[in-house]
Amino acid sequence: MANVLIIGSDHAGLELKRELAGVATELGYEVRDVGTHTSDSTDYPDYGHQVASAVAAGEGLGLLVCGTGIGMSMTANRHAGVRAALCGDAYSASMARRHNDANVLCVGARVVGPGLAGEILRAFLSASFEGGRHERRVNKIDRTV
């Protein structure tokens, strides 16, 4: 069964999301795009919640793109079991998987160019969780405060 990447964006992230879908496809991922599909102005939480719900349900990893990535990461992290990481460099994207078991990558289309964003996505998708002491720490993220 193919690895699945569920992707979403608002209007600000539309173009970069499409480019990153191509990167994920190249890497052998089955890409599911929940929208937006047009450049009409729209609201990022509508897509952030859809992607986060699918990731929380175990359907795959997630990718969310808006202007800064901030609104998307805030939205996705409201979902239990979702660990969304807003990344602007490939090292952070790799470490987000390896140490934080991140399952959603957020990228800001008005912050990083398409070349760097592609490197960030490649780093995210090629890394995996190291477990061990990091598992104990990740488990503590979800405690009720």
Ligand code: RB5
């Ligand atoms: C849209 O103008 C912009 O606010 C949105 O894409 C995002 O950056 C929010 O976090």
